[in-house]
Amino acid sequence: MTLRAQVRGVGHYLPERIVENTELEGWVDTSDEWIRTRSGIERRHFAAESEHTSDLAAKAAEAALTDAGLKATDIDALIVATSTADLTFPSAATMVQAKIGMQQGFAFDIQAVCAGFVFALSTANAMILSGQAKRVLVIGAETFSRIMDWNDRTTCVLFGDGAGALVLEAAEGTGTTDDRGILASDLHSDGTYRDILYVDGGVSTQNTGYLRMQGKEVFRHAVEKLAATAHSALEKAGLGPDDVDWIVPHQANLRIIKATAQRMGLDMDRVVVTVQDHGNTSAASIPLALSVGKQRGQIKPGDLLVTEAIGGGLAWGSVLLRW
Structure with missing residues (x-):
């Protein structure tokens, strides 16, 4: 018998407020055409003033539990990937x-910026394989609208708020790549690239700060590292790109997604794309895309998926799973 961490349910939540590119034209020196051309983004969601990251995460969690046919009392562990937690x-x-009314088990955050969900998924898989937990609720949630510099048109138009969640459950497999569940993961980081994507503030600096990004450098590293980590995860499982049904990438920029x-x-008809409607939701983007992909009827049981992401740190990685 081989133990596998299988997806039992998926869900997401998006704040009610939709901000179209044309609305941003009144806030900053930009245009709908400029944003679409450089990023593929058409709109994004912003959390209400009274909404916080944990609120978005809880609603996504409840949607995933409903999809799984489970209750919060059935969950052993809960992981939230986020860079924008409510409090220190x-x-x-x-x-x-x-x-969500989960009084048993344990819960903790993971911070790897846009790669956070991949890191959280890999961590949840390890906990299931080690026997620490039978069911893990893995959530990516962000309110990046709160750390935007609205004088920097190169970054403020790219990000949005949202949350997505998966329920992973221990199940028996055959030990082959036909098994449902996580088949391989591949994680990396390199702190020498800190200055190309970071927030210029934090607790110990006594300043909340704003997101800063060297777009061209991030683009170059993203395309190179995302393709490499996806190939690495496939190689670990003894599979290749031709075996992949869907790439579910971090939804940062349509040009990065296409280049990767x-x-x-792989053709773009094998890539789940949601960036046009959500913008870059950082750690929330992959679980959001998984949930939307399932709703659209794209992702079906038995499909082989590669999820990959890169974020500040730099931190990057991928997870290969069969739905």
Whole structure:
């Protein structure tokens, strides 16, 4: 018998407020055409003033539990991937734990910026394989609209708010790549690239700060590293790009998504794309795309998926799973 961490349910939540590119034209020196051409983004969602990251995460969690046919009392562990937690402490995860009525088990946050969900998924898989947990609720949630510099048109138009969640469950497999569940993961980081994507503030600096990004450098690293980590995860499982049904990438920029797919030798009709409607939701983007992809009827049971992401740190990685 081989133990696998299988997807039992998926869900997402988006704030009610939709901000079209044309609305941003009144805030900053930009245009709908400029944003679409450079990023593929057409609109994004912004959290209401009274909404916080844990609120978005809790609603996504409840949607995933409903999809799984489970209750919060069935969950052993809860992980929230986020860079925009409500407070310095406690963790957003413990706040979500309280909001959904999960009084057992344990909860914690993971911070790897846009790669956070991939890191959280890999961590949840390890906990299931080690026997620490049978069911893990893995959430990516962000309110990046709160850390935008609205004088910097190169970054403020790219990001949005949202949350997505998966329920992973321990199940028996055959030990082959036909098994449902996580088949391989591949994680990396390199702190020498800190200055190309970061927030210029934090707790110990006594300043909240704003997101800063060297767009051209991020683009170059993203295309190279995302394709490489996806190939690495496939190689670990003894599979290749031709075996992949869907790439579900971090939804940062349509040009990055297209370039990465091209490097992998895959057509765009095998890529789940949601960036046009959500913008870059950082750690929330992959679970959001998984949930939307399932709703659209794209992702079906038995499909082989590659999820990959890169974020500040730099931190990047991928997870290969069969739905």
